[in-house]
Amino acid sequence: MMRRLIRAWDRLVRKLLAIRPVREGGVLGYSLRRYPGRGLETATGARLRRGDLVLELHLDSRLLAESAAGDTAHKRILRLRRILLEDLKALARQVEADPRLAAAAGLWGLTLLHRGVGFLGFTVAEPDPGTGGRLATWYMRLLLTAYHPEGEDRLQHREEELIAREIFLPMAEFRARYGSRARGG
Template sequence: MNRWLLAGWRAVDVVYRNCRRFDFADYQGDNLFRVIVKPYNGPDVRVGEKWLRKGDRVGELHLYNYRLLNIVSVMTSEVQMGLVALREVRKSLPLLADFLKRSPQGRAIEALVGITILHRGAASLGFSVFDLEDSWYKRVKTFYMRLMLRICHPIGYRRYAEKGEHPSPKRVVMMRDTFFRKYGQKPAGVTN
């Protein structure tokens, strides 16, 4: 990736994070996620044996795109990029669990929810994946996320186009108890 593009992305990211007011953001560390704690505004969904309903407190996940791009920008292999991205996500989830345990906002949430075009590996991480309802919101998100994919990962975008596929964002959800069972056993950095 062009280093000028990466520098531009960083400048845009500073404006974005100041507008969004994240409840959790690890700008000095290694976490790829940022979180806004807010009422859930999507349709009611059944996740395992539980329901996530409109108005429930959720941690809205936002991927720290600049950090991820900075990590994978020096790689040339698509497979290597995917493996490194997955490793970084797996490394970030226990750090996120630590925030949820320690902060009053984090303790109030019932689920983690995100909208992503990078949903293929989400189920293996423990997330349930749902289609977005057809709306202006879905159309805007689809346009924005496809544009990001085209800019950040042109080879991956071309691969979709060659197969006649059109990547579409989906809602990923993991209930609090499932999240802590998978990622919250010990604070981040504890090895024994």
């Protein structure tokens, strides 16, 4: 019963936030919004400031769980990596075709799945110490228990690792990495 309630709530939140899927069969969605955080800076010196326009990223927990059903943890990680790479390339094509999306400072999100996103080009940062980060962590943990095959067990054994973090990829770096120039076309 609780899982159904969490899943229904997740569908409602996705609708309210106007999250658009990047592509059919992908797990990544996005919405164009203003950055609500306190600001951050990447190792390359790119800055994100409160109020900057960002492509806010969202993982579709249901699709992610369905795509990884029955796999070992290692296979789930490899599958997620492959799907995310394809999703980011598809999003880059949309950015190249839509000036509204191209005007964003970059890709930003809050996630529990921040370990290992450096290979995708993202900078990982602590979120605001206030309520927003704690609420995001709580909500994402609920999603984890509702969708992940080992959700409740994973939460009990790794709770201290499952803290939401901000991820950011500046637009110039995103386009250089995933855009048509990076793909040779």
